[in-house]
Amino acid sequence: MSEIMLGSDDEIRISCKGVNVAYWDNLAIKNVSMDIPSKQVTAFIGPSGCGKSTFLRTLNRMNDTIDGCRVTGEIKLDGSDIYARGMDTVFLRQWVGMVFQKPNPFPKSIYENVAYGPRIHGLFHTKAELDDIVEQALHGAGLWDEVKDRLRDPGTGLSGGQQQRLCIARAIAVNPEVILMDEPASALDPIATRKIEELIHTLAQNYTIVIVTHSMAQAQRVADKTAFFYAVPLTEDDDSNLIEFGDTKQVFESPIDERTRQYVEGAFG
Amino acid sequence: MLLTLFLAVLLALTLVGYFLGQKRALGAVRGDQAKRSFTTNNFGLAALPVFYGQRLAYLVFLPPFLLLLLWWLVEPRLASFLIDWNLPEAVRQASRGEQVGIINAIREAAAGRAALPSTDLKAAVDALSALSWFSSVGLYLLLSGLIVLLFALGLASSKPGFKARHAVETWNRWVMFGAASVAILITVGIVLSLLFQALSFFQAYSWFDFLTGTRWSPGGAFQRGYGEEATGGVFGVVPLMTGTLLIVVIAMSVAVPVGLLSAIYLGEYASNRVRVFAKPLMEILAGIPTVVYGLFAALTFTPWVASFVDGLSAVLNWPVLRPIALFVANVFVALGNGFIWLGNLFSASSPTYFAWVETIVLETGSDIALAAGVVMGTMIIPFVASLSDDAIQAVPNSLREGAIGMGSTRAEMMIRVVLPAALPGIAGGILLAVSRAIGETMIVVMAAGSFAYLTLNPFGSVSTFTVQINSLLTGDLDFGGTKVQAAFAIGIFLFLITLVLNTLALAIVRRFREEYD
Amino acid sequence: MVQIIDPKYKVADYQAQVMRRRRAKSRRFQAMGIAALAAAGLMLAALLSSIFYNGVQGLFEERMTVEVTFDPAKIDPKGTGDLAVMRKFNFDTLVYPVLYEALDIKVKGRSDRDKRRKVKQLIGLGASNQLRTMIVQEVGRDPVSDEPVLVSGGTQLGDTVTVELTALSTASNPYAQPLRDLGILKTRFNGDFFTGVNSNDPGYYGILDALVGSFWTLLVCFLASFPVAVLAAVYLEEFAPRNAITDFIEVNINNLAAVPSIVFGLMGAFVFIYVFGMPGGTALVGGLVLSLLTLPTIIVAARAAIRSVPGSFREAALGLGASRQQAMWSFVLPYAMPGIITGTIIGLAGALGETAPLLFIGMVGFQSGVPATPLEGTPSLAVGIYNAFGSQFDELKNQLSNSTIIVLLFLLMLLNGTAAYLRYRSEKSK
């Protein structure tokens, strides 16, 4: 894994070693090792079906709910193995939140959408504290000014971009360390996309962010680090489907692997 | 009395447990610096405080409650068993009637309402009163002890590191599993109760006679008229089979064409205007309770059919038709006599042959199989229509387009292409409808006969399985008596027939679906 | 050039002929479809008109307005003042003289005996009871002696009161018309039908006990089947592992849905009454038996509703750290609830019309009185229809049976309408 390198000043938040993920008998992720730096944005890119989402979902064990999905290898969050026996996914997911491709607010009010996480994790003692958390989270997601007068309206009544920011607010309301985002802007128009990207930038000051994207431009705009995946089955001499991982600038401007170069350039047209 | 008190205390303690569990868990971390980690939340607990409460509530409530329920279920059986066990040998050899009297006396004595009947029954009375003491007092003492124990145990284990959510969710899962298993329980209940009673019946009555007997007359009056012993009725189901068969055939010959053609018409031809009327028509027909159909059949439709049959009689007696009708009727007589002659080759009794028909008179009584059958068929129309519709809709459009593209008319497309392709689905649907018709009760109870004539005459009166179950079971329920047990014997018959038909139908439909999906 | 197809087949005439035949066949086929629908419609029309024709008649009755004198010499000839003695008197005998007088019939003597007999047929048991309760009423039984506790009905002996009594078999009685002409017999709305309980006297027959009995039965049925069905559906859709036990449960549910209701009746009678010794004929047992029937219906509907919930809610909740059960209780189940309730209402509507299984567990309505709890013996509406019919040659009873059907159909319409409305609303909001 010679390509995988981090600057010496990067603090490591998640470290993966030899991770394999299989659906029944099909290997979707093969032997991936990478370190995800703290308080930076890491982007996963690669052709469709190469396992980006799969790998992202292993980071907070969302794959546990999928029939036939098996994960081997080691993933450590701040030094603790998240697949260790006795690890409670409830606590893990409080630390590692997730935002999905399609905005999926609950069929409840805006307020309740954000309050749900704090409720199930018992993050407050009084109603005032909860109000406070909700307000901070909505501020954090840059949504407060738009919705502060209609917190009781259904979350599904917002525009697509607002809904996605509501989902981000919902994720940060439980005070996570890491936020995983699977193509968070792919269902949105350019203006809403721009807003989300700015938001990701801001959030990176406080959170470790991992984002899957199909847009090269987006990866370059928001990501500090970029990882390029390639689908299994691979050629003989590849022992992993993580082809390249490094600083975004380096991956896009001077890729080491030929396939990375083709993908990145092809994407530029 | 004690029971109400106990339940009240149990509920109260459950509530107390709910709050105390939360308090206790929170109390255990008070003072500590609560810090969240991978194993604890902001409270410094392994789960939200509510879960500690819920878990303690579960622990306090469920085991005692289940035990109480279990005791209720077994107690009556246990009482009978205890009496049986302690009965003196002399009583055991007595007749059933005497035994029942003695057992009642024992029960009365044990309850303190009567004096000890005789000293050799003392053991039974003592055992029974011990049992009733236990179930009215001892049980509650025992359960109270259990509750205290569980409470203490639950409180002691409500430590901050205890994964209360897991515990609660496991309890929940078991409760949900229990709910889902009720389906099994019901099936087992059906099978066991049917088997239990039916087996007792077949101990008293030969199953061979049951299945092959051509006379069904369970009641006293009729059966004495036939010169039988006073103790037992005659239970041969052949007339019930033919009766059920006759009515079901009539019903299906109404329901299948009408239902199928309606489905075709509604699916392929009808304009939206027609559909607006026709859909509710089918829904109303499907939603009307069978007792309503029954009343209609008995009060209104049967007289209509009777006058129709009178008219038919008159028509058949027209000079032109008369010879033809007589000829047809006598062909049947000849056939019947042929069968009797054949059957007689294997038995010694002197046969009675049918006489030749000389006049055509179609007789009807107060019950007419045709009327009950037609009304039952009407009830089943929407059932056949919706199942046929499903089958027709499942035929892929490519087949239709192929046929139309070749220049077929719509009717040709339906008859030559779509219907053959949908046939297995339709057949499955018809089987389901038949099973429904066999199990239908109220229409035949009200409009078909209660006396089981062995005939296939649609203008005559026949009885069916369900009618007989009904007449055997209404009134006093003596579960030890042959009559009630006979009802269960028919019941198991009915259960098996419908089970086989349904399984077959579902298998056919599934195969058919797989072909096109 | 080789001729492949005989030119005669190309003659326009021939083709047109074939086409006409095919068209005609197609039209015949369509006509058969219309005929089938018409047949179904005709049967429904016959059914409904028969019900309403008879049923509406049952909703009206003829009552006679007469002045009755509670003659102490007849009711309590010895002057004891004992209510128990007065209770034994045949109060209908007070009415006859009034009618004889109005109709110019001699009170004594052979010549008018037949006439008197005809007049007496106009007055049934119910009228007698109605007069009796004006003098003496039973308010319960003494717990110790089991003797009836009697109180005065408010009317004093010797009083003359104008009362309205329901007349029987007025259609065939020769004196009905003269009484109508005299203004004694008048057609009125049959109020007793809604306020009275089942009775052998059709003039005083009512369905209040059956209505309340049906209510208790459905309540028990709902309480017994709804929670179990919903939990079972949740389990099977969301938590059940794929194994033999789960498969077996599914097979059982599918089969139960097709078992004839009469079999549930057999099982209910045996298990609930014989094995568990529950009180027969009560709404408790009736409701439990019906819950066996509604259970599969609700489970199937609830599973469909749960399956239709978008997976994204579940995923979002899990992503926030909710457990699968928390996601279930807080999002999936509430979202599926309208569908589940619709299915439940349809199941209950079916249970409301169910009759046969209730007959076996003794819900035949021999008791009279409105059941105050589900633990009292009671008929249900559907059983009431069957019971009133039981006397096949009693025209009045048959009319009342049809009137009961009208009430039942009204309730069914209400239930199904609610279900349809709920379905419509939840579809609109999705």
Ligand SMILES: Nc1ncnc2c1ncn2[C@@H]1O[C@H](COP(=O)(O)OP(=O)(O)OP(=O)(O)O)[C@@H](O)[C@H]1O
């Ligand atoms: N639930 C599942 N069951 C079985 N196989 C799956 C499942 N989810 C994904 N896969 C398979 O795993 C492989 C990786 O899928 P994944 O969704 O991770 O790709 P991806 O890189 O996110 O693609 P995209 O860019 O299209 O989102 C694919 O071959 C896919 O078919």
Ligand SMILES: [Mg+2]
């Ligand atoms: Mg993906």
